[in-house]
Amino acid sequence: xxxxxxxxxxxxxxxxxxxxxxxxxxxxxxxxxxxxxxxxxxxxxxxxxxxxxxxxxxxxxxxxxxxxxxxxxxxxxxxxxxxxxxxxxxxxxxxxxxxxxxxxxxxxxxxxxxxxxxxxxxxxxxxxxxxxxxxxxxxxxxxxxxxxxxxxxxxxxxxxxxxxxxxxxxxxxxxxxxxxxxxxxxxxxxxxxxxxxxxxxxxxxxxxxxxxxxxxxxxxxxxxxxxxxxxxxxxxxxxxxxxxxxxxxxxxxxxxxxxxxxxxxxxxxxxxxxxxxxxxxxxxxxxxxxxxxxxxxxxxxxxxxxxxxxxxxxxxxxxxxxxxxxxxxxxxxxxxxxxxxxxxxxxxxxxxxxxxxxxxxxxxxxxxxxxxxxxxxxxxxxxxxxxxxxxxxxxxxxxxxxxxxxxxxxxxxxxxxxxxxxxxxxxxxxxxxxxxxxxxxxxxxxxxxxxxxx
Amino acid sequence: xxxxxxxxxxxxxxxxxxxxxxxxxxxxxxxxxxxxxxxxxxxxxxxxxxxxxxxxxxxxxxxxxxxxxxxxxxxxxxxx
Amino acid sequence: xxxxxxxxxxxxxxxxxxxxxxxxxxxxxxxxxxxxxxxxxxxxxxxxxxxxxxxxxxxxxxxxxxxxxxxxxxxxxxxxxxxxxxxxxxxxxxxxxxxxxxxxxxxxxxxxxxxxxxxxxxxxxxxxxxxxxxxxxxxxxxxxxxxxxxxxxxxxxxxxxxxxxxxxxxxxxxxxxxxxxxxxxxxxxxxxxxxxxxxxxxxxxxxxxxxxxxxxxxxxxxxxxxxxxxxxxxxxxxxxxxxxxxxxxxxxxxxxxxxxxxxxxxxxxxxxxxxxxxxxxxxxxxxxxxxxxxxxxxxxxxxxxxxxxxxxxxxxxx
Numbered sequence: 001x002x003x004x005x006x007x008x009x010x011x012x013x014x015x016x017x018x019x020x021x022x023x024x025x026x027x028x029x030x031x032x033x034x035x036x037x038x039x040x041x042x043x044x045x046x047x048x049x050x051x052x053x054x055x056x057x058x059x060x061x062x063x064x065x066x067x068x069x070x071x072x073x074x075x076x077x078x079x080x081x082x083x084x085x086x087x088x089x090x091x092x093x094x095x096x097x098x099x100x101x102x103x104x105x106x107x108x109x110x111x112x113x114x115x116x117x118x119x120x121x122x123x124x125x126x127x128x129x130x131x132x133x134x135x136x137x138x139x140x141x142x143x144x145x146x147x148x149x150x151x152x153x154x155x156x157x158x159x160x161x162x163x164x165x166x167x168x169x170x171x172x173x174x175x176x177x178x179x180x181x182x183x184x185x186x187x188x189x190x191x192x193x194x195x196x197x198x199x200x201x202x203x204x205x206x207x208x209x210x211x212x213x214x215x216x217x218x219x220x221x222x223x224x225x226x227x228x229x230x231x232x233x234x235x236x237x238x239x240x241x242x243x244x245x246x247x248x249x250x251x252x253x254x255x256x257x258x259x260x261x262x263x264x265x266x267x268x269x270x271x272x273x274x275x276x277x278x279x280x281x282x283x284x285x286x287x288x289x290x291x292x293x294x295x296x297x298x299x300x301x302x303x304x305x306x307x308x309x310x311x312x313x314x315x316x317x318x319x320x321x322x323x324x325x326x327x328x329x330x331x332x333x334x335x336x337x338x339x340x341x342x343x344x345x346x347x348x349x350x351x352x353x354x355x356x357x358x359x360x361x362x363x364x365x366x367x368x369x370x371x372x373x374x375x376x377x378x379x380x381x382x383x384x385x386x387x388x389x390x391x392x393x394x395x396x397x398x399x400x401x402x403x404x405x406x407x408x409x410x411x412x413x414x415x416x417x418x419x420x421x422x423x424x425x426x427x428x429x430x431x432x433x434x435x436x437x438x439x440x441x442x443x444x445x446x447x448x449x450x451x452x453x454x
Numbered sequence: 455x456x457x458x459x460x461x462x463x464x465x466x467x468x469x470x471x472x473x474x475x476x477x478x479x480x481x482x483x484x485x486x487x488x489x490x491x492x493x494x495x496x497x498x499x500x501x502x503x504x505x506x507x508x509x510x511x512x513x514x515x516x517x518x519x520x521x522x523x524x525x526x527x528x529x530x531x532x533x534x
Numbered sequence: 535x536x537x538x539x540x541x542x543x544x545x546x547x548x549x550x551x552x553x554x555x556x557x558x559x560x561x562x563x564x565x566x567x568x569x570x571x572x573x574x575x576x577x578x579x580x581x582x583x584x585x586x587x588x589x590x591x592x593x594x595x596x597x598x599x600x601x602x603x604x605x606x607x608x609x610x611x612x613x614x615x616x617x618x619x620x621x622x623x624x625x626x627x628x629x630x631x632x633x634x635x636x637x638x639x640x641x642x643x644x645x646x647x648x649x650x651x652x653x654x655x656x657x658x659x660x661x662x663x664x665x666x667x668x669x670x671x672x673x674x675x676x677x678x679x680x681x682x683x684x685x686x687x688x689x690x691x692x693x694x695x696x697x698x699x700x701x702x703x704x705x706x707x708x709x710x711x712x713x714x715x716x717x718x719x720x721x722x723x724x725x726x727x728x729x730x731x732x733x734x735x736x737x738x739x740x741x742x743x744x745x746x747x748x749x750x751x752x753x754x755x756x757x758x759x760x761x762x763x764x765x766x767x768x769x770x771x772x773x774x775x776x777x778x779x780x781x782x783x784x785x786x787x788x789x790x791x792x793x794x795x796x797x798x799x800x801x802x803x804x805x806x807x808x809x810x811x812x813x814x815x816x817x818x819x820x821x822x823x824x825x826x827x828x829x830x831x832x833x834x835x836x837x838x839x840x841x842x843x844x845x846x847x848x849x850x851x852x
Contacts, residue, residue, distance in 0.1 A: 123517040166535045175542075191570070258494055273493030281497040282513050285504075292497070393570040428545055432552030439553065439690055440569040 006163045010137040013240065017140030021105070024146060028104035031069075036139045038065060039114040040132055043121045047128035055122065062118040070111040073103050078309030106146040108306060112271055114139060117153040119275055126154040134160045143237040147229050149245040149267035156242075164241030174238030176415035179431065180404075181231030183438050188401045189225035190443030191394045192217050199389065200364055203373050207382030211374055213389055216357040218364050223252060224401065226265070231413050245270075250409030252402070255348040257323040260356060268306065276302050292328050297321035307363070312371060316362040323355070397441045400434075455533040460507075460526050467502040471495060481523030507532065557694060558701025562709075572694045574672050577713040580606060580627040581722040583673040584713045588726065589624055589641055596844050597621040598641065599726070600634040601653025602666075604774040607820050609651065611725030613830035618846030622647075623726030628666035630658050631754035632686065636670070636679040638758060642765070648844040650762055650769045651833075652798075654755075655776075655819075656790050660746035663687050668695050675708040676700045686750075729823055732816035737779040740818070744785040747793055755797050770842060771800040775829055777811040780818040799842065807832050 022029045042062040049055045104110075117138075120126040129135045138156050199206050199214035206214070230247035237244045251264035261269045277299040284291030297318070304317025358375070365371035391398075408414045419427040461479050468488070469475045472495065477488045485491040491499065503525075504510060509532040519525055560569075563576040577583050580603060597619050599609045605625025614621040622645075624637050634652065667683045668691065674680060676699050684696035699709065715722045721729045755771075762769045771794050781804055784790075794800040807828060809815070814825030821829055837843045 120517075123514045125517045166538075168538050171538065258492075262492060270493065277493060278497065278516070279513060282500070282516065285497060285501045295497075296494075393567045396568060428548050429552060431545070432549035433556065435549050436553045436556045440571050440694060442571065442690065444571065444690060 004163060006161055007131070007133055009164055010133050010160055013142070014133060014137045014140055017137070017142040017145060020142040021140065021145055025105040028107075031104060032107075032110060032140075035066070035069060035110070035114070036136055038062075039118065039139075040129070040135045042118060043128045043135070044130065046118065046121050059118060059122045063115065066111050066115045066118070070107055073107055075305075075309040109144070109146070109148045109150055110139070112150050112268070112306075113153070116150075116271060116275060120153060126157070129153070129157050141237065141242070143233040143240075144244055147226075147233070148265075149230060149234065149247045150271050151245055151267070152271075155245065159242050167241065170241065170243070171239050173416065174235040176418070176431075177231045177235030177238065177413045179434065180413050180415045181228045181233075181235060183397075183434060184224040184228030184231065184401065186228075186442040187397045187438055188394070189221050189228055191397070191441065192221035192224070193443075195389050195391070195394070196221055196364065200366070200370070200374075203370060203377060206377060207385050207388065208378045208380035209383050209385050209387040210389055211377045212383065213387040213391075215361055215374075216353065217389070217391075219353075219357045219360045220252070220398070220402070222360060222363065223248070223264075234413075246412050249412070250405060252353060253349050253406060253409050254352050255345045256327065256352065257320070258327055260352060261320075269303065272299050272303055272306075289328055293321075293325065296324045296328065300324075311368050312362045312365055315368060315371070316359065319359055319362065323359075394441070397437060400437065455530055457526055457530060460529050463506055464503065464522075464525065464529070467506045468499065471498050471502050479522060481521065481526070483522040484520070503529065554697055554701055557698045558705060560698065562698065562702060571691045572698060573668055573691055574695055574698060575627075575669055576672050576709070577711050579603075580669065581713055581715075581720065581728050582626045582669050583709070583711055584715065584722050585624070585626070585726045586674045588724065589622065589637075590644070593620070593622065593645065594847070595620040595622040595645070595725075596648045596847055598638075598645070598647040598650045599623040599625060599653070600629070600638060600650060601625045601772075601774075602629045602655055602658050603627050604655055604776070604819055605629070605653035606726055606728050607730060608653065608774045608826055608829060609833075610723070610727050610729070610823075610826050610830055612723065612727075613827055614834070615725075615848060617834050618848040619834075619843070620847055621725060625653065625726065626666065627669045628658070628662070629669075630663055630666055631751045631758065632663055633666045633670055633683060635754045635758050635761075636683060638761070639679065640674075640677075642761075646765070647767060649842075650758075650767055652758070652769060652771050653774050654771050654794060656745045656773065656784055656787060657743060659748060659751045659790075661748045661750065664689050664692055667692050671696050671699050673709065676703050729826075730816055730820065733822045733824070735777070735812055735815045735817055735822075737777055737811040737815075737818070739779040740783055742783045742785055745787060745790045747790065752793065752797070759798050768842065769798045770837070771798050772833065773800070773802045773804045775804045775807060775809055775821060775825070777815050777818045778805070779811055781805060801833070801836055803829060803833055803836075 018029065018033075021032065039062065042058055042065075045058045046055055046062070049058060117126075117129075121128050129138070134157060137160055138151070138153060141151070141156070144151055196214055196218045199210055203211070227248040234244045234247070245267040247265060247267050249263045249266065251260055254260045254263055277295050280298055281292060281295035284294055287294075300320040301314060301317040303320065304313040304315070307313040307316070361374050362371050365374060404414045404418075408416065408418065411417060415431075419430055465475075465479050468477070468491075472488065472490045474489065477483060485496065500511060500516060507529055509529065511528070515528055519528065557572075560572065563574045564572050575582075585606070597614060599605050599621060602625060606623050607625075609621070609623050609625070611621045611623060624641060626633070626637070629637070631652075631654070638650070663683065664687050667687045671680055671684055671692070672695055676696070681696055681700065684692045703709065713722070719731055721731070723729055759769050773791075773794075781787075791800065791802065809821070809825055809828065814821055814828065816822045834843070
């Protein structure tokens with residue numbers, strides 16, 4: 001009684017994805033299509049080649065191809081500039097060429113998905129995808145195309161073989177998720193952005209208390225921006241019958257660093273864990289804790305560099321590695337967090353929140369010296385002045401946002417189970433109030449998503 | 455080696471690494487079902503198992519693990 | 535799926551009701567900037583509430599003044615009265631022709647001026663109608679033309695303020711407030727004028743700005759002209775003085791003048807008087823009281839010379 005085949009549905013999705021990307025960034029549509037075709041072919045070659053050395057050749061060719069493409073677009077200018085700086089340090093007289101290589105939108109997300117696919121095929125983690133329509137649909141699925149989540153082939157491809165039928169529960173859940181995403185993005189992130197931007201534009205002129213308040217505001221801004229985008233993307237895909245990976249699960253309320261990274265940008269972190277941390281720690285498993293420390297540092301350096309070519313991102317990764325040291329050295333990584341009552345965890349959560357707020361200054365600062373100046377500006381007599389940030393216009397929405405995120409911190413998204421057991425009148429009223437709050441507080445200027453550029 | 459002999463020894467290793475026994479040794483048990491079994495502890499568990507059974511795994515074998523059942527089979531295959 | 539779509543439509547209808555109810559019951563005005571998109575300038579800058587209340591009272595001025603803040607801060611009815619003219623100033627903050635038209639129609643229902651002086655600022659003819667609309671929808675009773683301004687503004691802030699005002703009006707009647715005639719900075723002068731206590735300005739030149747004339751604004755001017763012609767009322771467009779530093783940023787002024795002339799008699803009072811940026815202004819666009827009196831007398835002289843003024847109704851004793 002199936003009138004539509006999965007392949008036909010996939011073709012529609014694929015056409016939508018190609019159109020979507022072409023609309024967002026027509027210049028690079030051909031490049032991404034070519035790359036997708038190459039990866040499709042490489043998957044088949046790795047799977048079908050019997051000789052082990054040749055399989056390796058195909059595999060490593062794929063790695064060099066994918067990460068080479070990424071490196072060219074994203075990192076070439078940076079390495080070039082750093083090299084010139086180095087020469088000049090030693091008395092050279094090289095000039096900086098202004099190398100402006102346009103970055104194909106979403107290339108970081110794209111690369112990690114296809115590279116992960118090749119690794120899985122090579123390791124036998126998944127079966128190779130033989131249907132080009134399925135593969136291209138996976139790569140070009142439009143909700144996740146520009147800014148994630150980083151979807152795993154092993155989770156995504158099997159869904160494409162099934163016919164999707166209209167599922168009211170899934171569609172309403174997707175719609176709720178989109179609503180929460182819009183609130184986070186349009187109200188919280190976009191209203192916090194100008195407040196934070198103003199402080200970072202004039203770090204020397206900002207007092208200690210202003211800097212100290214702007215740090216957590218940026219962490220909340222980034223969380224609202226990216227989780228808001230993720231929720232809109234995941235919700236949209238859900239409505240089309242394809243649930244995506246979870247990307248955030250209450251990362252503002254965590255008791256230690258390892259918990260933070262299990263809840264922040266989950267699709268990226270778990271990619272890094274599976275494809276960077278696991279192989280390295282496996283190779284170094286006889287070295288005990290030293291091996292573990294090395295693997296963690298390399299993994300988080302990779303997380304930092306993934307965000308872009310800037311020393312601030314590398315410093316960010318290094319610092320994350322340092323934060324893991326106490327856990328690893330005390331052997332506590334292995335010990336399950338006790339089932340404390342939530343209020344027993346509050347001091348640790350507050351500590352982590354402050355620590356991560358200060359660390360994420362590295363993500364926002366334009367360069368290392370700006371970040372350093374920021375830190376130096378905090379312990380200062382001006383720490384006891386009233387912060388020069390007009391937080392009142394955003395106070396009510398911020399209260400609702402943080403409150404709801406706290407209340408639903410174990411959920412996939414804040415509205416997942418919100419009032420679903422209650423009378424429809426209560427439920428609809430609460431959604432109506434949220435929509436009203438959005439209309440009364442959303443930022444009215446055009447704003448871009450922070451994570452598109454990564 | 456018999457599955458019945460392997461299972462208690464895996465369980466013992468898990469308890470030693472994770473510090474609790476709040477899990478059931480079913481074939482369809484997966485890491486996310488077990489409190490504290492995440493990417494970081496995964497490698498400690500693997501090395502713990504290597505010591506316990508005195509075997510060496512390959513990375514590809516680790517990557518193919520899906521649940522407790524496949525883990526038991528993998529260890530069993532080392533003693534064929 | 536059909537049932538779902540029906541439910542979804544029902545939900546959006548329900549949400550709209552929630553939105554309207556919440557807005558209706560939110561206090562007016564809201565405590566300072568708690569909700570950034572509910573900007574309700576009640577009794578705000580420019581004494582618009584007091585002015586609109588006065589406009590509704592019977593009176594027989596022969597000259598009606600329309601326009602932006604340069605109008606209600608630039609055309610002093612006391613100077614007009616000294617020459618024997620009863621005048622009323624219906625200017626309001628950021629008023630553009632689209633809003634002037636609404637105010638004019640309301641005014642003409644109860645009054646019959648013989649001349650309309652309309653201040654048309656070169657940079658006030660684009661489509662930034664949000665600020666003027668918020669001012670009107672908040673301080674005047676909401677009627678169909680006012681609500682059309684809300685729709686035209688096409689901005690969530692206009693909608694919020696419009697629904698807020700309309701809901702309150704339906705439940706509790708037209709807006710009522712008390713506006714201090716003298717708030718220390720500004721003083722309201724009967725006749726619609728607002729006198730500013732500042733007297734000095736240090737000129738700073740801004741960026742060059744092209745003069746944008748939106749077709750919608752020009753059409754509103756044409757309609758105003760046609761309405762007034764139909765009633766035998768003469769329309770005179772006036773470009774009021776601004777600082778030299780400001781007018782030097784205009785790009786395309788000639789085209790603006792040509793456009794205005796094509797619609798109605800146009801008098802350019804900018805740059806023709808010996809006004810000094812520091813001594814006769816208090817900001818780039820607004821004359822201080824000394825400057826206003828010089829400007830108004832010169833304007834009346836010009837109108838007199840060209841025979842464009844109606845006969846004065848007030849007997850001047852001197």
